[in-house]
Amino acid sequence: MSDLLSPHILAELVTAQPLRRDTYAGWTHHRMTRNxxxxxxxxxxxxxxxxxxxxxxxxxxxxxxxxxxxPLQETPMALKVSRLVNRRIRNNALKKKDATLSGVMVSGWGYQGKTATVCEVASAFEDAWLDIHGFRSPDAVRGTLDLHAPVAYVQTPVTATPKSTCQAMLNFFDDTNRSMTLPQLVHQVAQSLEAHGVKALILDDITRLRMHRADDQDTLDLMRAFMSLNVTLILVGVDIAGSGLLREARWNAKKRQWVFPPSEQARVFGLEVTQTERRFDLIELEPFRYSxxxxxxxxxxxxxxxxxxxxxxxxxxxxxxxxxxxxxxxxxxxxxxxxxxxxxxxxxxxxxxxxxxxxxxxxxxxxxxxxxxxxxxxxxxxxxxxxxxxxxxxxxxxxxxxxxxxxxxxxxxxxxxx
Structure with missing residues (x-):
């Protein structure tokens, strides 16, 4: 009976409110307590x-x-996703040359464990990255006290606009300044990602974007532009191939990746620094089959x-x-x-x-x-x-x-x- 939790601990479990992963405090709590x-x-x-x-x-x-x-179990389908996401985050984090990094799109229908799988890989990466660098950003400016957040998790707003998406990103870092124009918000997000040493940016529920809306097209354009900041972009959503997100993309058979054109909208806000096309691996997390x-x-x-x-x-x-x-x-x-x-x-x-x-x-x-x-x-x-x-x-x-x-x-x- 020694493994029984004490009444005090059980009471804490009953009353504790789970923290949202889309804040730094919530993500850190998830990462540190997940096992x-x-x-x-x-x-x-x-x-x-x-x-x-x-x-x-x-x-x-x-x-x-x-x-x-x-506990999260490793299925053959999730293992394929985990390997790709892990490979892309780690390889990109170690790159030193000036290049736009490739991202990953994780697709699949609801309740198939997409978010849990991606968050587990990202958490393990952050554990290792923090340990290697002594829990300090290797790119930190001497004398600054910015928190080090190798991974940022953001949930796409239900009605996404470039402004609300930027605000959701800033919410992760508890930046509550809202009296900004869109160009100022874009600049603030870019500064936050760089200052906090973000290596991987997870954008969940990305297919909440409806690509027939102008705001949503601008939002996706803006998010792709953040790849210029040496950040690996991980987009998670339902039926990405059929959602319209790949409408402007073309399949590069040689690289075996989806390629997006340069971001026109982001250059207006001064974020686009190269003309490099954005590349994404698209992988599907499927249900179990029984054939x-x-x-x-x-x-x-x-x-x-x-x-x-x-x-x-x-x-x-x-x-x-x-x-x-x-x-x-x-x-x-x-x-x-x-x-x-x-x-x-x-x-x-x-x-x-x-x-x-x-x-x-x-x-x-x-x-x-x-x-x-x-x-x-x-x-x-x-x-x-x-x-x-x-x-x-x-x-x-x-x-x-x-x-x-x-x-x-x-x-x-x-x-x-x-």
Whole structure:
């Protein structure tokens, strides 16, 4: 029982508000704490039964935190993305010659782990970069105290304009000066990226830009121009190839990259320093497939990783990977990592609440995958369609009674059982 979190720490977990990654403080907190969560210890039903009601309550809460904070698993699809993003950031950061750096576009439908994958790679890069340089910018001007931020994460505004996008970038550095013209904002962003030693700029939800709007065309033009500042631009979005972002680009078969023309708009604001074309690698983060033996095995391996992190008292090896369960889970989620995670999270909570303490098709049939998230823009394809699952009527068989603090039904229930 020594691995149980103390009530004090559990209370902090319950009340703590997650920090947004699109600020320096939030990004730093994410980077430094992303691997620090301690999962609940694995207990049997008999061990759970010997605990006091209070300890059962704490352990069940710890289990819930474990189920909704499972570690990011490395899938074959995510590994391809990780390698490309890591290679591009690291190689560009070490370049000393005066050249416009190539960027990366990471595409894929909603809930497929694009942001999580890119942020993990960027966090690992920043850890290593800070360690190599003693947590100080190698390009810092002597006597200055600018914070060192090798990675900046910015979320594209829902209604993006060049001005609002610049403001979002400045928000990352907690620069709240808003009484600026657009040329002044552009200049301020350029200064901030250079002063803080930014090597990689992540622009998430980039397909919120609607390329039929003039403001959005100018915004994309402006963001491409920031590549002149020795910054690796990582654009993350839904269906980038079909969004219109590549409308002005041409495919360079020799370099195997998408090439954009020089930024006309940015030169007006004095940011464009060369005529070099901007180049991007475009990579797609796809869902799991279930057609070939390697694809099936990759999905089963992923389910095995999820199973290893579940803390259900009556679970067993192969609960998610044996029999028809892999095909069922593929049918329910279409192989989309985020949908699978949501189904398992909700299913695990239902298994705990009902006392069943294991997952099967009958229980999961009752789970409706809900994707209500105000931070996502359905119009930009950030919310995928959910495969329709079958719903069965089952009789719940409660294997044991439960009496924890969180399940207390009030004085009436106690009076009834007296």
């Amino acid at each position: 620090q969560f301690v999962p609940a210890p694995r207990l049997t039903a008999d061990q759970w039964g010997l605990m006091t009601d209070r300890d059962k309550s704490h352990y069940d809460l710890h289990r819930t935190f474990t189920h909704v904070n499972m 070939t033996s390697p694809q099936i095995q990759a999905f089963i391996d992923h389910l095995g990783g999820i199973e290893e992190n579940l803390r259900l008292l009556e679970s067993w090896p192969g609960m998610l990977t044996d029999g028809g369960m892999p095909e069922y889970l593929m049918r329910r989620t279409g192989g989309v990592v985020g949908l699978l995670q949501r189904l398992i999270e909700d299913g695990a909570q239902e298994a705990m609440d009902s006392g069943q303490e294991f997952l099967d098709e009958s229980l999961l049939d009752e789970i409706v995958i809900s994707l209500d998230d105000p931070s996502r823009d359905p119009a930009a394809g950030e919310v995928p369609s959910v495969p329709v699952g079958t719903t069965r009527t089952r009789t719940k068989k409660v294997k044991r009674g439960r009496n924890t603090t969180l399940d207390d039904r009030g004085p009436a229930a106690h009076a009834e059982g007296a």
